[in-house]
Each structure stands twice: as C-alpha cells, then as structure tokens.
Amino acid sequence: MIEIRFHGRGGQGTVVASKILADALTREGKFIQAFPEFGVERRGAPVAAFARISDTKIWPRHKIYEPDHIVILDPTLIGAVPLLDGLKPGGWILVNTTKKPSQLGFPKEFKVATVDATHIALKYRLGSAASPIVNTAMVGAFARVIPVVKLETLLDAIEEGVPIKPKENRAAAEEAYNSVIMEG
C-alpha cells in the first residue's frame, strides 16, 4: 500500500487531482481511496488531499499521517505549512516550481522531483492567468515519478473526467509527464 498526501490551495483543483487519480487506478483494476482533508474550503487557503493505493482492498480509513510521498501543487506553501510532516525517508517530494530539485533545499533523506506545472497550465489556458489550474499537469508528472498507473490510462481518465477543455488537460498532463525533473 502506498500513501500519498497532496498539498495545494483552495481553487487549484487539489481534490480533483486525487479524484482523477482514483478514476485512473480504478480503470486498471487497482484499489484506491482518494479523499480531501475534510473541512470548509476557502479559495486560496491551504488544503490537503490524500490517496491510498494498493493492489488489494484497502482497510484503514483515516487521514494519512506518515505518507510515502507528497505532492505540492503550490510552491508558496513551502515554509508556510509543515509539508514534510511524517514523510517517510526515501519518499518523493514532487513540487510545482520553476526551480530544479537541488535548489529547493529539502533534507537529503528525501527524493525530490520538480515540474513547472504553472507554466504548462498557462500554456494550455487552464484556469485563468491569475489562478492557473495545475492539477492535471501535476498528476501527469506524478505518473512519471510514482509509476502506479500507466500514462495512457491516466490521460484517458483526464480526458473523460475533467469538466472543460479535455484535450488541453490531456496535453498538459502529457507534457508534465515528459518534462518532470527527478533527483534522488
């Protein structure tokens, strides 16, 4: 069983990202639980979402306190919230940023991957220039860093699952998949 925590801000599509992942894994016959941090969501406020992934039925049903990997959809969260809490040594930190992994200064015990999802989202006009929606690009990058699902399955899930601009979202995910930088 792999446990993942997503960090983003209200309005960036963090919860939808975990749902798309759920859809993709379900298509491959795998088991997944994807759920938001339960609360009252406000635009711009830090939000978290969780996913458990397994080849067999998943029994534990509570929040994830010791994730195997974390995904950060918004680089401005770094330093603002305790993102690395409970992250297991050797786990991946996937960040949406223009920087390279080594420039982020995360502790050596973690592996770091970066992708410029904001740039990709803007390129495909996902969301607005002021608040680009980076979730599909981030799950694209995720599929490369943490290979729990085939890219093709994920792209199909995106195309059929997003409410608008299915082709653009698909392209954004594919571009992120191909452009993510991994160190560790």
Place this chain on the structure above:
Amino acid sequence: MGKEEKKIIFKSVNDLPPMAMSLGTMWVNKTASWRNLRPIIDYDKCIDCMICWKYCPEPAIYLRDPDERVAIDYDYCKGCLICVEECPVDAIYTEEEGK
C-alpha cells in the same frame, strides 16, 4: 355508491392488518350514533343559500336528487347543530332523537 355494512371482528393479533386500517373507517362506522337532537330542514323557509353546507364540520350536508336542494345525511350528522345556528332564515329546526 353503496354503503353496505362491513363487519370487521378481530379476535387476535393475527387477524389485524399491519397497521391500524379499517378499524375505524367512516364507511363502516356510521358516526351519527352520538346525535341526540336531529336537525330538520323546513324547505318552505329554506332559501338555498348553502351556508349550512359550508359550516357543517362533517360532510353531512349534500345536494339531494333530483331538485338539488340541501339535505342532511343522518348516517353521519353528529347533531352539533352548527347548521341550525348559522342558517340565516332559521329554516332548520330540531327534534329529539328516539321520539
């Protein structure tokens, strides 16, 4: 519509339907039994205003065939005498029941 008398007799719980139904339908239980004064319409005085029909708390006043004048259904008239009170021309008088 015919109103034939239906006798329902329960001896034990097994005879009962799952909920209280038909135990007290108006169809079966004629509610006039508690009337002690009988309202009677004097058709010579009645002006067909239908105020009695409006005020009757039971559906006991109806339009009879074939002249469509008000009439009292003594199966259901409970003898409250609201009709007597409300009739503007005092066309309804009473008689004691069982006399």
Place this chain on the structure above:
Amino acid sequence: MKRMAIVGNHALSYGALLSRVQVIAAYPITPQTQVVELLSEMCADGTLKAEFVKVESEHSAMAAVMGASASGARAFTATSSQGLALMHEVLHWVTGARLPVVMGNINRAFGPPWSIWTEQTDSLSQRDTGWMQIYAQDNQEVLDSVILAYKVSEQVLLPTMVVLDAFFLSHTSEPVEIPDQEMVDEFLPPYENKYILNPDDPHAFGGLTNPEWYMELRYKIHKAHEEALQLIEKEGREFEKLFGRYYGLVDPYRVDDADTILVAVSTAASTARYAVDLLRERGKKVGLLRIRVFRPFPYERVKEILSGAKKVIVLDRNLSPGAGGIIASEVRGALANVKNHPPVFSYIMGLGGRDITTKNIMELFEEVEKMEEGKDIIWKGVKI
C-alpha cells in the same frame, strides 16, 4: 457491470437509481448534498424516471416520501444530523404506517457546537423509531445496501436507514462495481403493497386505536423486526449468488480463536480490521466483530460470537450522555444472560469526526490486555 471510482454519497444515488425508485423528496444538508445533486441530475436528464419533489425542510421530505410510499410508490430520501432530527416525528409515523421507505443518512455530529464531521449519535438516537438501520463500511456496501434494504423492507413492511460516515465514506472516492440493471431487476421486483391508499377501496389509515388494540400493532412491528433478522441473512445469500458479495447482520473477522474481540461499526470497523491483522502478525489473538445491522439488533449472532472470548472491547463513536456508548449497552444487554460472560470494556472515541487511526485501535487492545475487570466507560483521547 461497470467499475467506477465514486464517492459514498454517489453510491447512495446509484443504489437508488438501480432500485428504480419512483419518488425522491429531499432537502440538502452538508455532507449529504451530493446524494441529492446527482439524483436530481439523473431525474432531469431522464436516466431515472422518478418524481423529484422539492421541499422546504427535512420534515416535509420525510412526509412526502411517506405519502408516496403510502400510495404505492418506491420512495427514497437522504439526510444527515440535524436534518434527521427534524424528521424524527415522521420517522415514527412511517414505521407505524408500515411503509417500506429507504433513506440514506450520512453520520454527522449534532450541534451545537457546530460540526460537520462524523459520529453515529444522529442515527443511533433514532434507535426507537422502528427503522431498520444498516451501517456500511465502504462505498460498495453503501450501494449494495440500498438495493438489499428495499428487498427486505418491502417484505416485512418496515423502513430502512442506510448509514454511512461523513467524509470517510461520503466524500471518499474509491472503486465501486455498479451492478447491471437487469441483474438488479432480477433481484428486486417492483414494489407491491396491498395496504396502500386506493380510491377504489377506501380505508382510514392510522386512525385512533383503543388501548385494546394499540399494543397488538406494536407487537406486530417488533415481530416484523424479528422476521427481518432471518430475511436479511437469507436475502444476503440471494444477493451473493447474483453479485458475489455477501452482507449479513454482523461481519466477524478472525474471531474463532480470539481471546479479545473488538466490536465496532462503520469505517472504524474497517480500520480495526487492518489493526487486527497487524496485531495478529505480532502473535496477538485478537478479532473483530463488525455490527452491520443495528436494528433489528442481532442479539443471537452477537452472543454466539462474543461468548467464547475472554475480553470484549466496544468502540463507540457516539455518546448517550448520562449512559455512555450506545453499542456497548446493546452488547452488555446481549451478554447479560450468558453464563460467565466475558468482561466488556466500553470505549468512547472519535466524536465530532476526531480521527480514529489504526494506531489508536491497536492501543485499545494493548490497554485492555493490562486490565482484568470490565469498564462501563473509558474515554479515549480526551484532553483531561
């Protein structure tokens, strides 16, 4: 059959769709809103041929489905917490009128103080309304339980509440097998009830009933619950033949040689199953008894399974102030007439949506290992 990732709320909606409900009346409340949203979409686009009645309160919602059911329609609603409390009067009415309404309830703590998070007190406090109550532990069970609920309800003429945890199921996406409509149709025939409102055969329903007969009608409700105990297991087996999944009154796990058995409901029971596996790996002889059906309460099953244990732990994510855990009092009641019954350790935890983790549950077993005499109430995690 289609496998889809859906949230628990939508599992309720799909359950209603596949049961071909004919009338839906509901009022939105967090965390139930998605149930009604999807059903109203299904009605609007013609996927579900049902009358969707908009109402101004939960009391009216229950009154509307009661009327629908009384006129011969298969009726559905869903609510949560304060909404369920507002339905309370009509819940009694539906049972007394012997109407097989099925509803979803998303467990949410009562306010004040305001909370939107899970605990079971809202549904458990409707214990004596005569509704059957099913507590699901995953989204598949939510969907399947709606279909099963209609199947049993319509035979015994009692209403059923399908209950799920706020967020841990209601807002969690996970794979659910959506059964084929033809197979559901094969399992669940159209609703038929000979005691319905019918202008060609008029009756008065629920009229004033003398002390001479009222008690007999209550007796009949209780007898119907007893009949449901058998029927739930029988229909569970029929369901299994068609769909490959069995749901009974209780769900025992690794209890056969267990010294200590934990009793739990809902998602806490799902987590407990994982905890039991971890403890078994460490050689601890522990087991789990998930209560799936709370009304009718499966006293016989509970007795059979718990009598052999050395210790019984009950996890209650609910509180009857002044008494304690509601499930624990049932469990103690079930064991009262068993000779030399095991001591019961009654834990209150996870109120108002406080997380119940695998670690928390393992701690319960570890704590009880050190205790000899049963305890009527133990507060887990209160900041004292």
